[in-house]
Amino acid sequence: MLRATIATRQVMLEGCDTMNHADKFPLFASDDGSVDFHMSVSFLDDFPLPQGKVIGEHKSTVWIEAENGERWLFHKSGKFALSYDSTFSENKLFLRKGTDKAEILQYVYVTQCFAYHLLSFSGCMLHASGLTCEGGGIALCGASGMGKSTLSHLWTTADPDVRVLCEDAPAVTFGQDLLLRGTPFCGNDNRCCNEAVPLRAIVLLKKGTDNRVVVPTTAQKFAGVLENFSRPSHYRPLSEKAVDMMQTLIQRVPVYVFAHDATPAALKALQTALKADGLI
Amino acid sequence: MKIKDGFLLRKLADTFVVVPVGQASLDLRGMITLNHSGAFLWEHLQAPQTKQTLVETLLSEYDVDEARAAADVDRFLELLKTNELLDGPVE
Numbered sequence: 001m002l003r004a005t006i007a008t009r010q011v012m013l014e015g016c017d018t019m020n021h022a023d024k025f026p027l028f029a030s031d032d033g034s035v036d037f038h039m040s041v042s043f044l045d046d047f048p049l050p051q052g053k054v055i056g057e058h059k060s061t062v063w064i065e066a067e068n069g070e071r072w073l074f075h076k077s078g079k080f081a082l083s084y085d086s087t088f089s090e091n092k093l094f095l096r097k098g099t100d101k102a103e104i105l106q107y108v109y110v111t112q113c114f115a116y117h118l119l120s121f122s123g124c125m126l127h128a129s130g131l132t133c134e135g136g137g138i139a140l141c142g143a144s145g146m147g148k149s150t151l152s153h154l155w156t157t158a159d160p161d162v163r164v165l166c167e168d169a170p171a172v173t174f175g176q177d178l179l180l181r182g183t184p185f186c187g188n189d190n191r192c193c194n195e196a197v198p199l200r201a202i203v204l205l206k207k208g209t210d211n212r213v214v215v216p217t218t219a220q221k222f223a224g225v226l227e228n229f230s231r232p233s234h235y236r237p238l239s240e241k242a243v244d245m246m247q248t249l250i251q252r253v254p255v256y257v258f259a260h261d262a263t264p265a266a267l268k269a270l271q272t273a274l275k276a277d278g279l280i
Numbered sequence: 281m282k283i284k285d286g287f288l289l290r291k292l293a294d295t296f297v298v299v300p301v302g303q304a305s306l307d308l309r310g311m312i313t314l315n316h317s318g319a320f321l322w323e324h325l326q327a328p329q330t331k332q333t334l335v336e337t338l339l340s341e342y343d344v345d346e347a348r349a350a351a352d353v354d355r356f357l358e359l360l361k362t363n364e365l366l367d368g369p370v371e
Contacts, residue, residue, distance in 0.1 A: 058306040218293040219313045226299065226311055236286070239301035243288050250292070 004028035006037075006114065007123050007171035007181045013110065015041035020107040024184035027194045037117045039091045039110050043102070047081055047094035049074060056234045063234045071235070082109055086237070088117035111169055111185040115230035119238045123173040124245050126202075127228040129189075130170030130180050131155060133162045133280050137180030137197040139170065141228040142205035147262040149189050151205070154267045164191040169230070172199055174245065178252055200279045201254045203270065204228070208259025211266045213273035221255040222246060254279065281368035283325045283360070291319070298322065308363070317342065321356050330371055331357065 050066035115125035129148035168187025204224035231242035260266035286304025296319035
């Protein structure tokens with residue numbers, strides 16, 4: 001069993017010892033006895049599917065609302081199924097015994113369910129490399145391959161005072177301050193730390209050669225954050241809440257677009273631009 | 281005809297965006313940007329409309345002639361139809 005405090009939520013994971021980065025959870029270990037988010041993982045020869053109404057379907061995934069109000073996600077291959085409640089507080093992942101990539105499936109669904117749980121409680125997760133720099137947080141957002149890890153490696157190598165909060169899915173909590181928080185969900189890179197700092201900027205990364213930081217239009221800011229914001233595709237109340245949070249984020253935090261070539265010169269250009277705006 | 285279910289209209293500074301939620305977000309990745317008149321028509325299309333009612337609504341809000349209003353409505357409906365955002369036939 002893993003117990004941790006992540007982005008102020010008390011987390012209990014059962015059966016997730018083989019999950020990617022389970023070894024990072026001790027950095028966030030805490031146990032005050034309460035549980036806000038619970039995920040159990042079971043490996044079974046077979047697992048029950050509820051009777052209920054199909055409420056959505058997309059490619060290999062079916063969403064079912066059971067007669068008892070539970071919601072289910074079912075993969076048509078029969079390899080796994082997930083049950084969850086309306087706030088993603090109580091979640092059960094069922095994996096068929098012998099399913100390949102079980103560790104990755106656990107990581108994906110624990111991360112996703114936790115992200116959706118945070119939405120219910122004034123928080124969110126970004127697809128980003130979250131860094132803490134001079135007491136403030138910078139979120140380098142972008143799809144895989146846009147250079148998040150490369151830039152964060154360059155930055156932390158150049159300046160040992162800069163630390164990686166989380167290399168894949170840092171959290172943001174909304175209050176008087178927007179705080180960028182480390183989580184143990186660190187993707188392929190395996191770097192994270194248990195700290196929270198005021199979020200100073202969001203940088204939307206793209207591949208490019210000119211290493212230029214620009215301020216996009218409001219619509220472009222929103223579109224960029226939308227691409228990197230974890231939100232449930234098949235649960236409308238939380239999906240709507242996510243839209244409200246994205247709107248708040250871009251209103252309160254500077255957002256930039258950075259087309260870069262992932263070199264030390266790119267890092268210098270980014271640092272110069274953020275310094276000029278007083279953000280680092 | 282009316283806008284399909286599953287889209288939220290939001291005003292951001294001086295622009296309007298439409299964001300798919302729920303099942304719609306699986307069918308449409310990303311979002312739609314609208315100008316002021318587009319957002320105006322979008323809001324009215326939350327309830328069933330005909331082309332004629334939209335033209336009349338546009339004329340009541342904007343200082344344009346009927347031919348221009350009709351052309352704008354046609355163009356907007358065509359865009360919605362092409363992107364499969366409308367429920368019901370265009371009439």
